[in-house]
Amino acid sequence: MEDLNKYHSVHPVLDATRPQVYIETYGCQMNVNDSEVVLSILQQAGYSLCTEMKQADLILVNTCSIRDNAEQRVLGRLDVFRLEKKRRKGVVVGILGCMAERLKDKLLEHPAVDIVAGPDAYRALPKLVAAVKASGKQINTILSHEETYADIAPVRMDRNGVSAYISIMRGCNNVCSYCIVPFVRGAERSRDAWSIVNEAKVLICNGYKEINLLGQNVDSYLWTNPADPTEKVDFADLLEKVALLDGTVRVRFATSHPKDMGEKVIRTMARHDNICKHIHLPVQSGSTVMLERMNRKYTRESYLAQIEMIRGIIPDCGITTDVIAGFSGETEQDHEETLSLFRKVRFDGAFMFQYSERPGTKASRHYPDDIPTEVKTSRLNEIIALQNTISMENNRECIGKEYEVLIEGTSKRSESELVGRTTHNRTCVFPAQGHKAGEYVTVRVHGCSSATLLAEII
Ligand code: 5AD
Ligand code: SF4
Numbered sequence: 001m002e003d004l005n006k007y008h009s010v011h012p013v014l015d016a017t018r019p020q021v022y023i024e025t026y027g028c029q030m031n032v033n034d035s036e037v038v039l040s041i042l043q044q045a046g047y048s049l050c051t052e053m054k055q056a057d058l059i060l061v062n063t064c065s066i067r068d069n070a071e072q073r074v075l076g077r078l079d080v081f082r083l084e085k086k087r088r089k090g091v092v093v094g095i096l097g098c099m100a101e102r103l104k105d106k107l108l109e110h111p112a113v114d115i116v117a118g119p120d121a122y123r124a125l126p127k128l129v130a131a132v133k134a135s136g137k138q139i140n141t142i143l144s145h146e147e148t149y150a151d152i153a154p155v156r157m158d159r160n161g162v163s164a165y166i167s168i169m170r171g172c173n174n175v176c177s178y179c180i181v182p183f184v185r186g187a188e189r190s191r192d193a194w195s196i197v198n199e200a201k202v203l204i205c206n207g208y209k210e211i212n213l214l215g216q217n218v219d220s221y222l223w224t225n226p227a228d229p230t231e232k233v234d235f236a237d238l239l240e241k242v243a244l245l246d247g248t249v250r251v252r253f254a255t256s257h258p259k260d261m262g263e264k265v266i267r268t269m270a271r272h273d274n275i276c277k278h279i280h281l282p283v284q285s286g287s288t289v290m291l292e293r294m295n296r297k298y299t300r301e302s303y304l305a306q307i308e309m310i311r312g313i314i315p316d317c318g319i320t321t322d323v324i325a326g327f328s329g330e331t332e333q334d335h336e337e338t339l340s341l342f343r344k345v346r347f348d349g350a351f352m353f354q355y356s357e358r359p360g361t362k363a364s365r366h367y368p369d370d371i372p373t374e375v376k377t378s379r380l381n382e383i384i385a386l387q388n389t390i391s392m393e394n395n396r397e398c399i400g401k402e403y404e405v406l407i408e409g410t411s412k413r414s415e416s417e418l419v420g421r422t423t424h425n426r427t428c429v430f431p432a433q434g435h436k437a438g439e440y441v442t443v444r445v446h447g448c449s450s451a452t453l454l455a456e457i458i
Pocket of ligand 2: 026027028029030031063064065066097098180181184185
Protein backbone atom coordinates (compact mmCIF):
# COMPACT_ATOMS: atom_id res chain seq x y z
CA MET A 1 0.00 0.00 0.00
CA GLU A 2 1.26 3.51 -0.80
CA ASP A 3 2.73 5.45 2.13
CA LEU A 4 -0.04 7.74 3.31
CA ASN A 5 1.82 8.68 6.50
CA LYS A 6 3.63 11.53 4.91
CA TYR A 7 0.39 13.50 4.91
CA HIS A 8 -0.81 13.04 8.48
CA SER A 9 0.34 12.21 11.97
CA VAL A 10 -2.29 9.85 13.37
CA HIS A 11 -0.78 10.04 16.87
CA PRO A 12 -0.72 13.09 19.17
CA VAL A 13 2.30 15.35 18.69
CA LEU A 14 3.38 16.05 22.26
CA ASP A 15 5.23 19.34 22.59
CA ALA A 16 5.54 21.09 25.96
CA THR A 17 6.42 24.41 24.30
CA ARG A 18 2.94 24.71 22.77
CA PRO A 19 -0.28 25.67 24.56
CA GLN A 20 -1.61 22.52 26.23
CA VAL A 21 -5.09 21.04 25.78
CA TYR A 22 -6.62 18.43 28.07
CA ILE A 23 -9.71 16.51 26.87
CA GLU A 24 -12.09 14.42 28.94
CA THR A 25 -14.65 12.31 27.09
CA TYR A 26 -17.97 10.85 28.29
CA GLY A 27 -20.56 8.79 26.42
CA CYS A 28 -20.40 6.57 23.38
CA GLN A 29 -17.67 5.53 20.96
CA MET A 30 -18.78 8.27 18.58
CA ASN A 31 -17.93 10.79 21.23
CA VAL A 32 -14.50 9.23 21.69
CA ASN A 33 -13.95 9.62 17.96
CA ASP A 34 -15.30 13.20 18.02
CA SER A 35 -12.68 14.06 20.64
CA GLU A 36 -10.07 12.74 18.20
CA VAL A 37 -11.45 15.10 15.54
CA VAL A 38 -11.34 17.97 18.05
CA LEU A 39 -7.72 17.18 18.89
CA SER A 40 -6.85 17.16 15.19
CA ILE A 41 -8.40 20.61 14.73
CA LEU A 42 -6.61 22.00 17.79
CA GLN A 43 -3.29 20.40 16.94
CA GLN A 44 -3.53 22.07 13.54
CA ALA A 45 -4.13 25.36 15.38
CA GLY A 46 -0.94 24.94 17.42
CA TYR A 47 -2.04 23.09 20.55
CA SER A 48 -0.45 20.00 22.05
CA LEU A 49 -2.32 17.31 24.01
CA CYS A 50 -1.55 16.85 27.71
CA THR A 51 -2.73 14.07 29.99
CA GLU A 52 -2.96 16.08 33.21
CA MET A 53 -5.63 18.72 33.79
CA LYS A 54 -3.13 20.62 35.94
CA GLN A 55 -0.90 21.30 32.91
CA ALA A 56 -3.69 22.47 30.63
CA ASP A 57 -4.23 25.93 29.20
CA LEU A 58 -7.46 24.66 27.64
CA ILE A 59 -9.69 22.11 29.38
CA LEU A 60 -12.35 20.46 27.20
CA VAL A 61 -15.07 18.07 28.27
CA ASN A 62 -16.94 16.15 25.59
CA THR A 63 -20.31 15.27 27.05
CA CYS A 64 -23.24 12.86 26.84
CA SER A 65 -26.96 13.52 27.42
CA ILE A 66 -28.38 10.05 26.95
CA ARG A 67 -29.47 9.64 30.59
CA ASP A 68 -29.66 12.07 33.45
CA ASN A 69 -26.85 10.35 35.37
CA ALA A 70 -24.46 10.96 32.43
CA GLU A 71 -25.17 14.69 32.72
CA GLN A 72 -24.84 14.70 36.51
CA ARG A 73 -21.32 13.28 36.27
CA VAL A 74 -20.24 16.12 33.98
CA LEU A 75 -21.83 18.75 36.21
CA GLY A 76 -19.74 17.33 39.07
CA ARG A 77 -16.59 17.70 36.97
CA LEU A 78 -17.41 21.37 36.29
CA ASP A 79 -16.94 22.10 39.99
CA VAL A 80 -13.47 20.58 39.78
CA PHE A 81 -12.61 22.69 36.72
CA ARG A 82 -13.86 25.77 38.53
CA LEU A 83 -11.35 25.22 41.31
CA GLU A 84 -8.59 24.72 38.76
CA LYS A 85 -9.50 28.05 37.13
CA LYS A 86 -9.28 29.73 40.51
CA ARG A 87 -5.85 28.23 41.11
CA ARG A 88 -4.45 29.15 37.70
CA LYS A 89 -5.64 32.33 36.03
CA GLY A 90 -6.19 32.23 32.26
CA VAL A 91 -7.27 28.59 31.99
CA VAL A 92 -10.13 28.25 29.48
CA VAL A 93 -12.87 25.61 29.93
CA GLY A 94 -15.05 24.38 27.08
CA ILE A 95 -18.09 22.09 27.11
CA LEU A 96 -18.51 20.11 23.91
CA GLY A 97 -20.94 17.58 22.52
CA CYS A 98 -24.43 16.48 23.34
CA MET A 99 -24.91 18.32 26.65
CA ALA A 100 -23.63 21.53 25.07
CA GLU A 101 -26.22 21.13 22.35
CA ARG A 102 -29.04 20.30 24.75
CA LEU A 103 -28.45 22.95 27.41
CA LYS A 104 -26.92 25.69 25.25
CA ASP A 105 -26.59 29.06 27.04
CA LYS A 106 -27.83 27.56 30.32
CA LEU A 107 -24.35 26.04 30.54
CA LEU A 108 -22.71 29.40 29.90
CA GLU A 109 -24.21 30.60 33.18
CA HIS A 110 -21.98 28.16 35.06
CA PRO A 111 -18.96 30.06 36.42
CA ALA A 112 -16.53 27.36 35.22
CA VAL A 113 -17.64 27.48 31.59
CA ASP A 114 -16.07 29.74 28.93
CA ILE A 115 -17.11 27.90 25.75
CA VAL A 116 -20.19 25.88 24.76
CA ALA A 117 -19.75 24.08 21.42
CA GLY A 118 -22.19 21.57 19.94
CA PRO A 119 -21.25 18.48 17.88
CA ASP A 120 -21.21 20.35 14.55
CA ALA A 121 -19.21 23.36 15.79
CA TYR A 122 -15.76 21.85 16.30
CA ARG A 123 -14.11 23.57 13.34
CA ALA A 124 -14.85 26.86 15.10
CA LEU A 125 -13.02 25.87 18.31
CA PRO A 126 -9.70 27.69 17.68
CA LYS A 127 -11.66 30.89 16.92
CA LEU A 128 -13.88 30.44 19.95
CA VAL A 129 -10.85 30.04 22.24
CA ALA A 130 -9.26 33.18 20.80
CA ALA A 131 -12.54 35.08 21.21
CA VAL A 132 -12.79 34.09 24.89
CA LYS A 133 -9.47 35.81 25.50
CA ALA A 134 -10.62 38.93 23.65
CA SER A 135 -14.23 39.21 24.75
CA GLY A 136 -15.38 36.58 27.25
CA LYS A 137 -17.76 33.60 27.05
CA GLN A 138 -18.55 32.06 23.62
CA ILE A 139 -21.21 29.70 22.26
CA ASN A 140 -21.80 27.87 18.99
CA THR A 141 -24.53 25.23 18.96
CA ILE A 142 -25.57 25.48 15.31
CA LEU A 143 -26.43 22.06 13.89
CA SER A 144 -25.55 21.35 10.27
CA HIS A 145 -27.10 19.19 7.54
CA GLU A 146 -23.73 18.68 5.86
CA GLU A 147 -20.93 18.56 8.43
CA THR A 148 -19.23 15.12 8.55
CA TYR A 149 -15.63 16.25 9.28
CA ALA A 150 -14.75 14.00 6.31
CA ASP A 151 -11.54 15.92 5.54
CA ILE A 152 -10.23 15.96 9.11
CA ALA A 153 -7.86 13.16 10.02
CA PRO A 154 -8.61 12.27 13.66
CA VAL A 155 -5.58 12.26 15.99
CA ARG A 156 -5.86 8.88 17.72
CA MET A 157 -6.06 8.81 21.50
CA ASP A 158 -6.29 5.04 22.00
CA ARG A 159 -3.65 3.48 24.23
CA ASN A 160 -2.60 0.45 22.23
CA GLY A 161 -2.35 1.41 18.54
CA VAL A 162 -4.37 -1.71 17.65
CA SER A 163 -8.00 -0.67 17.35
CA ALA A 164 -9.39 2.60 15.96
CA TYR A 165 -12.77 4.19 15.24
CA ILE A 166 -14.04 5.71 12.02
CA SER A 167 -17.32 7.62 12.09
CA ILE A 168 -19.13 6.85 8.85
CA MET A 169 -22.13 9.06 9.48
CA ARG A 170 -23.45 11.63 11.92
CA GLY A 171 -26.83 12.43 13.42
CA CYS A 172 -29.94 10.31 13.49
CA ASN A 173 -33.28 10.43 11.65
CA ASN A 174 -35.11 7.95 13.87
CA VAL A 175 -37.40 9.33 16.46
CA CYS A 176 -37.37 6.72 19.17
CA SER A 177 -39.70 8.40 21.60
CA TYR A 178 -37.37 8.13 24.64
CA CYS A 179 -34.19 9.32 22.90
CA ILE A 180 -32.41 12.67 22.99
CA VAL A 181 -29.89 11.84 20.24
CA PRO A 182 -31.78 13.28 17.22
CA PHE A 183 -32.17 16.56 19.12
CA VAL A 184 -28.51 16.89 20.10
CA ARG A 185 -26.84 15.39 17.05
CA GLY A 186 -29.17 16.63 14.34
CA ALA A 187 -30.20 15.03 11.06
CA GLU A 188 -28.53 11.96 9.65
CA ARG A 189 -25.71 12.48 7.13
CA SER A 190 -23.57 9.81 5.48
CA ARG A 191 -19.94 10.61 4.99
CA ASP A 192 -18.11 10.37 1.62
CA ALA A 193 -17.35 6.66 1.18
CA TRP A 194 -13.91 7.26 -0.31
CA SER A 195 -12.87 9.50 2.58
CA ILE A 196 -13.74 6.58 4.88
CA VAL A 197 -11.72 4.13 2.80
CA ASN A 198 -8.77 6.54 2.78
CA GLU A 199 -8.95 6.99 6.55
CA ALA A 200 -8.90 3.20 6.91
CA LYS A 201 -5.83 3.03 4.65
CA VAL A 202 -4.00 5.57 6.81
CA LEU A 203 -4.79 3.51 9.92
CA ILE A 204 -3.55 0.32 8.27
CA CYS A 205 -0.31 2.07 7.20
CA ASN A 206 0.13 3.01 10.86
CA GLY A 207 -0.11 -0.58 12.05
CA TYR A 208 -3.72 -0.62 13.26
CA LYS A 209 -5.25 -4.10 13.14
CA GLU A 210 -8.90 -3.38 13.82
CA ILE A 211 -11.22 -0.77 12.35
CA ASN A 212 -14.56 0.02 13.98
CA LEU A 213 -17.08 1.70 11.70
CA LEU A 214 -19.41 3.86 13.76
CA GLY A 215 -22.83 5.37 13.27
CA GLN A 216 -26.07 5.75 15.23
CA ASN A 217 -27.73 3.51 12.67
CA VAL A 218 -25.13 2.07 10.28
CA ASP A 219 -27.75 0.19 8.26
CA SER A 220 -29.15 3.42 6.90
CA TYR A 221 -25.73 4.56 5.63
CA LEU A 222 -26.13 5.63 2.01
CA TRP A 223 -23.71 7.83 0.13
CA THR A 224 -24.35 9.19 -3.34
CA ASN A 225 -21.34 10.59 -5.15
CA PRO A 226 -22.24 14.22 -5.90
CA ALA A 227 -19.94 14.15 -8.95
CA ASP A 228 -21.62 11.02 -10.32
CA PRO A 229 -25.08 10.37 -8.84
CA THR A 230 -25.12 6.87 -10.34
CA GLU A 231 -22.45 5.88 -7.80
CA LYS A 232 -24.27 4.87 -4.64
CA VAL A 233 -22.63 3.10 -1.69
CA ASP A 234 -24.78 1.44 0.98
CA PHE A 235 -23.52 0.04 4.28
CA ALA A 236 -22.88 -3.48 2.97
CA ASP A 237 -20.88 -2.03 0.03
CA LEU A 238 -18.85 0.15 2.40
CA LEU A 239 -18.16 -2.74 4.75
CA GLU A 240 -16.86 -4.76 1.82
CA LYS A 241 -14.65 -1.93 0.53
CA VAL A 242 -13.00 -1.58 3.95
CA ALA A 243 -12.68 -5.35 4.45
CA LEU A 244 -10.95 -5.75 1.07
CA LEU A 245 -8.15 -3.31 1.99
CA ASP A 246 -6.19 -5.85 4.03
CA GLY A 247 -7.27 -9.36 5.01
CA THR A 248 -5.18 -9.22 8.20
CA VAL A 249 -7.11 -6.20 9.51
CA ARG A 250 -10.37 -6.81 11.32
CA VAL A 251 -13.48 -4.76 10.63
CA ARG A 252 -16.21 -4.23 13.23
CA PHE A 253 -19.24 -1.96 13.21
CA ALA A 254 -21.95 -0.52 15.45
CA THR A 255 -24.79 0.21 15.89
CA SER A 256 -27.28 -1.82 13.84
CA HIS A 257 -31.01 -1.04 13.93
CA PRO A 258 -33.52 -3.91 13.79
CA LYS A 259 -35.82 -1.95 11.51
CA ASP A 260 -33.13 -1.46 8.84
CA MET A 261 -30.66 -4.33 9.17
CA GLY A 262 -31.01 -6.60 6.16
CA GLU A 263 -29.64 -9.84 4.79
CA LYS A 264 -27.15 -8.08 2.49
CA VAL A 265 -25.05 -6.93 5.45
CA ILE A 266 -25.10 -10.41 7.03
CA ARG A 267 -24.13 -12.07 3.74
CA THR A 268 -21.28 -9.55 3.33
CA MET A 269 -20.07 -10.43 6.85
CA ALA A 270 -20.21 -14.13 6.00
CA ARG A 271 -18.16 -13.63 2.81
CA HIS A 272 -15.18 -11.96 4.52
CA ASP A 273 -13.20 -13.68 7.28
CA ASN A 274 -11.89 -10.34 8.52
CA ILE A 275 -15.35 -8.85 9.15
CA CYS A 276 -15.95 -9.77 12.77
CA LYS A 277 -18.86 -12.08 13.46
CA HIS A 278 -20.58 -9.82 15.95
CA ILE A 279 -23.69 -7.68 15.73
CA HIS A 280 -24.86 -5.17 18.29
CA LEU A 281 -28.63 -5.10 17.73
CA PRO A 282 -30.42 -3.09 20.44
CA VAL A 283 -33.85 -4.56 21.19
CA GLN A 284 -34.89 -2.04 23.93
CA SER A 285 -37.90 -4.17 24.97
CA GLY A 286 -39.33 -7.62 24.38
CA SER A 287 -42.91 -6.33 24.28
CA THR A 288 -44.46 -5.22 20.99
CA VAL A 289 -46.72 -2.81 22.87
CA MET A 290 -43.66 -1.10 24.37
CA LEU A 291 -41.80 -1.13 21.04
CA GLU A 292 -44.74 0.64 19.44
CA ARG A 293 -44.75 3.27 22.20
CA MET A 294 -41.00 3.63 21.80
CA ASN A 295 -41.58 4.18 18.06
CA ARG A 296 -39.03 1.51 17.18
CA LYS A 297 -40.89 0.34 14.04
CA TYR A 298 -40.40 -3.41 14.57
CA THR A 299 -42.14 -6.05 16.66
CA ARG A 300 -40.99 -8.74 19.06
CA GLU A 301 -41.71 -11.30 16.33
CA SER A 302 -39.80 -9.49 13.57
CA TYR A 303 -36.83 -9.02 15.93
CA LEU A 304 -36.80 -12.75 16.70
CA ALA A 305 -37.05 -13.53 12.98
CA GLN A 306 -33.98 -11.34 12.36
CA ILE A 307 -32.01 -13.20 15.01
CA GLU A 308 -32.95 -16.44 13.26
CA MET A 309 -31.89 -15.01 9.90
CA ILE A 310 -28.49 -13.98 11.34
CA ARG A 311 -27.93 -17.38 12.93
CA GLY A 312 -29.09 -19.15 9.77
CA ILE A 313 -26.32 -17.43 7.79
CA ILE A 314 -23.63 -17.16 10.53
CA PRO A 315 -24.44 -19.89 13.08
CA ASP A 316 -22.01 -18.77 15.80
CA CYS A 317 -22.46 -15.00 15.34
CA GLY A 318 -21.96 -13.01 18.56
CA ILE A 319 -25.08 -10.95 19.25
CA THR A 320 -25.34 -8.23 21.88
CA THR A 321 -28.09 -5.77 22.70
CA ASP A 322 -29.31 -2.74 24.65
CA VAL A 323 -32.44 -2.78 26.77
CA ILE A 324 -34.43 -0.23 28.76
CA ALA A 325 -36.33 -1.24 31.92
CA GLY A 326 -39.31 0.76 33.15
CA PHE A 327 -40.29 2.83 30.13
CA SER A 328 -43.58 4.70 30.39
CA GLY A 329 -46.56 2.41 30.82
CA GLU A 330 -44.49 -0.80 31.12
CA THR A 331 -46.60 -3.47 32.82
CA GLU A 332 -45.40 -6.58 34.66
CA GLN A 333 -46.49 -8.49 31.54
CA ASP A 334 -44.35 -6.28 29.24
CA HIS A 335 -41.39 -6.79 31.56
CA GLU A 336 -41.93 -10.58 31.52
CA GLU A 337 -41.84 -10.43 27.73
CA THR A 338 -38.42 -8.76 27.88
CA LEU A 339 -37.17 -11.52 30.18
CA SER A 340 -38.62 -14.21 27.91
CA LEU A 341 -37.02 -12.62 24.84
CA PHE A 342 -33.66 -12.63 26.65
CA ARG A 343 -34.16 -16.34 27.44
CA LYS A 344 -35.04 -17.07 23.82
CA VAL A 345 -32.22 -15.14 22.16
CA ARG A 346 -29.50 -15.86 24.74
CA PHE A 347 -27.47 -12.73 23.93
CA ASP A 348 -23.71 -12.81 24.39
CA GLY A 349 -23.94 -9.57 26.30
CA ALA A 350 -26.22 -6.60 26.95
CA PHE A 351 -26.06 -2.99 28.01
CA MET A 352 -28.96 -2.65 30.41
CA PHE A 353 -30.48 0.65 31.57
CA GLN A 354 -33.42 1.97 33.47
CA TYR A 355 -35.53 4.56 31.72
CA SER A 356 -34.49 8.17 32.25
CA GLU A 357 -36.91 10.77 30.92
CA ARG A 358 -35.20 13.31 28.67
CA PRO A 359 -36.75 16.78 28.34
CA GLY A 360 -38.05 17.62 24.87
CA THR A 361 -38.40 14.04 23.62
CA LYS A 362 -41.74 12.70 22.35
CA ALA A 363 -41.99 10.51 25.45
CA SER A 364 -41.52 13.49 27.77
CA ARG A 365 -44.38 15.27 26.00
CA HIS A 366 -46.83 12.39 25.57
CA TYR A 367 -46.02 9.49 27.87
CA PRO A 368 -45.78 10.06 31.61
CA ASP A 369 -42.69 8.73 33.41
CA ASP A 370 -45.02 6.65 35.55
CA ILE A 371 -42.99 3.65 36.70
CA PRO A 372 -41.71 4.23 40.25
CA THR A 373 -37.91 4.23 40.57
CA GLU A 374 -37.93 1.17 42.85
CA VAL A 375 -39.87 -0.78 40.23
CA LYS A 376 -37.53 0.33 37.43
CA THR A 377 -34.52 -0.69 39.52
CA SER A 378 -35.93 -4.05 40.50
CA ARG A 379 -36.88 -4.87 36.88
CA LEU A 380 -33.43 -3.80 35.73
CA ASN A 381 -31.79 -5.98 38.37
CA GLU A 382 -33.88 -8.92 37.26
CA ILE A 383 -32.75 -8.45 33.65
CA ILE A 384 -29.11 -8.09 34.76
CA ALA A 385 -29.28 -11.25 36.89
CA LEU A 386 -30.81 -13.23 34.03
CA GLN A 387 -28.28 -11.97 31.49
CA ASN A 388 -25.38 -12.74 33.86
CA THR A 389 -26.56 -16.33 34.13
CA ILE A 390 -26.93 -16.60 30.34
CA SER A 391 -23.49 -15.02 29.73
CA MET A 392 -21.95 -17.48 32.20
CA GLU A 393 -23.64 -20.43 30.49
CA ASN A 394 -22.62 -19.18 27.02
CA ASN A 395 -19.04 -18.72 28.20
CA ARG A 396 -18.93 -22.20 29.78
CA GLU A 397 -19.76 -23.63 26.38
CA CYS A 398 -16.53 -22.09 25.08
CA ILE A 399 -14.38 -24.13 27.48
CA GLY A 400 -12.15 -26.54 25.60
CA LYS A 401 -12.59 -24.64 22.31
CA GLU A 402 -9.92 -22.77 20.34
CA TYR A 403 -10.22 -19.21 19.06
CA GLU A 404 -8.12 -16.76 17.10
CA VAL A 405 -7.67 -13.63 19.20
CA LEU A 406 -6.32 -10.19 18.36
CA ILE A 407 -4.19 -9.02 21.30
CA GLU A 408 -5.20 -5.53 22.46
CA GLY A 409 -2.93 -5.01 25.47
CA THR A 410 -2.10 -6.22 28.96
CA SER A 411 -4.84 -7.24 31.37
CA LYS A 412 -5.94 -4.86 34.12
CA ARG A 413 -4.98 -7.34 36.80
CA SER A 414 -1.53 -8.39 35.71
CA GLU A 415 1.26 -7.14 33.42
CA SER A 416 2.13 -10.72 32.53
CA GLU A 417 -1.34 -11.39 31.12
CA LEU A 418 -2.77 -10.17 27.84
CA VAL A 419 -6.29 -9.29 26.74
CA GLY A 420 -7.77 -9.87 23.32
CA ARG A 421 -11.08 -10.54 21.68
CA THR A 422 -12.43 -13.32 19.52
CA THR A 423 -14.20 -12.46 16.29
CA HIS A 424 -17.49 -12.80 18.24
CA ASN A 425 -16.37 -10.01 20.60
CA ARG A 426 -15.72 -12.31 23.54
CA THR A 427 -12.91 -11.06 25.78
CA CYS A 428 -10.08 -13.52 26.51
CA VAL A 429 -7.34 -13.21 29.13
CA PHE A 430 -4.21 -15.38 28.85
CA PRO A 431 -0.52 -15.50 29.91
CA ALA A 432 1.64 -13.39 27.56
CA GLN A 433 4.31 -15.95 26.70
CA GLY A 434 6.35 -13.25 24.96
CA HIS A 435 3.51 -12.01 22.73
CA LYS A 436 2.33 -8.42 22.47
CA ALA A 437 -0.49 -6.08 21.41
CA GLY A 438 -1.32 -6.17 17.70
CA GLU A 439 -0.49 -9.87 17.19
CA TYR A 440 -2.98 -12.60 16.38
CA VAL A 441 -2.68 -15.76 18.48
CA THR A 442 -4.74 -18.93 18.80
CA VAL A 443 -5.87 -19.67 22.34
CA ARG A 444 -7.63 -22.57 24.05
CA VAL A 445 -10.23 -21.69 26.68
CA HIS A 446 -9.93 -23.44 30.06
CA GLY A 447 -12.15 -21.34 32.33
CA CYS A 448 -14.45 -18.34 32.46
CA SER A 449 -16.42 -15.77 34.40
CA SER A 450 -19.64 -14.28 33.03
CA ALA A 451 -17.61 -11.50 31.36
CA THR A 452 -14.29 -13.11 30.42
CA LEU A 453 -12.82 -16.28 28.95
CA LEU A 454 -9.64 -17.55 30.62
CA ALA A 455 -7.34 -19.10 28.07
CA GLU A 456 -3.85 -20.19 27.06
CA ILE A 457 -1.95 -19.60 23.86
CA ILE A 458 -1.46 -22.84 21.92
N1 5AD B 1 -33.24 6.24 29.17
C1 5AD B 1 -32.55 5.08 29.33
N2 5AD B 1 -31.80 4.52 28.37
C2 5AD B 1 -31.74 5.15 27.17
N3 5AD B 1 -31.09 4.83 26.04
C3 5AD B 1 -31.35 5.79 25.13
N4 5AD B 1 -32.16 6.73 25.65
C4 5AD B 1 -32.43 6.35 26.93
C5 5AD B 1 -33.20 6.90 27.98
N5 5AD B 1 -33.90 8.03 27.83
C6 5AD B 1 -30.31 3.60 25.87
C7 5AD B 1 -30.82 2.75 24.71
C8 5AD B 1 -29.77 2.98 23.65
C9 5AD B 1 -28.53 3.17 24.48
C10 5AD B 1 -27.41 3.83 23.76
O1 5AD B 1 -28.97 3.94 25.56
O2 5AD B 1 -30.83 1.41 25.12
O3 5AD B 1 -29.68 1.90 22.75
FE1 SF4 C 1 -23.30 9.42 22.29
FE2 SF4 C 1 -25.95 9.68 22.54
FE3 SF4 C 1 -24.40 10.20 24.62
FE4 SF4 C 1 -24.44 11.84 22.51
S1 SF4 C 1 -26.15 11.40 23.87
S2 SF4 C 1 -22.61 11.07 23.57
S3 SF4 C 1 -24.72 10.40 20.83
S4 SF4 C 1 -24.64 8.21 23.65
